[in-house]
Amino acid sequence: MQLGVSSDIMELMRIYHGNPLPDFMPFYGGGKDYHDYGKGLYCTEDFAAAKEWACQHIDITASYVYVYDLNLVGLAPLLDLINHEPVYWLSALAQYRYGQNESNARRERRLRFIELFPVNCEDFEVIIGWRADDRYFAYLNAFLGLDISYEAVTQAMKLGDLGQQVVLKGKTAFSNYTQVDKILISGADYAECNAQSIERERNASIKLQEVRDIPGRMLNDIIAKGGL
Secondary structure, eight states, X not given: OOOOBOOOOOSEEEEEEEXXXXXXXXXXXXXXXXXXXXXXXXXXXXXXXXXXXXXXXTTOSEEEEEEEEEEOTTOOSEEEGGGSOHHHHHHHHHHHSOOTTOOHHHHHHHHHHHHHSOOOGGGOSEEEEEOOOHHHHHHHHHHHTTSSOHHHHXXXXXXXXXXXXXXXXXXXXGGSEEXXXXXXXXXXXXXXXXXXXXXXXXXXXXXXXXHTTOOOOOHHHHHHHTOO
16 A cells, blocks of 8 residues: 655645743754654644643743744655554554553564555655644553554544644654744633643543453454555
8 A cells, every 4th residue: 555645735734743841942853752653843733732732740930932933835755644554553552552561562563564565755845644642652552562453443533632743754844844933821711721631531431431341353364464
């Protein structure tokens, strides 16, 4: 399967990044290796989501939403995981978000899974995909550990309201954006966004438990078959 889409969109994309730092300056090669798609600048097209994501820290009382315009002209290749089978999203996560103390058998399954559904995030300038918070990292772990089926994971994705993120990965992408604003979130606004984040987490956890035992294809079945 060929991943990626052409970046022939002749327009700007308005994106938002939540961060508690008052003088945040993104740069190419920055970020954490263990984020969803590795190092990069993680943003969203949804301002409300950016506010909520920025206000998840219970020990902080103020945060910021950085507003950028991303020029998509010439940003090829661009990877759009939203319009591909979710197994490719899981494969991308499995490359970066995995337990450091995994067993040899689990590691072998994970690497075989990645081999069957290859996604090289480092080949792309921009990645559009779902956001995987700790709840969905736990589901990926359960899938890799043969505790839940692929069908359970995909159903959980439909119920959990993950939200979409836009990730700047390549050197060209980091030269194609312009900061247009920085919005302070503090006081009652921060407290409200933090409460919304906590409530969303609680509701999603309840919904996810409802689908955990859905029968279907386990990872060892997928590996044995050589695909879906």
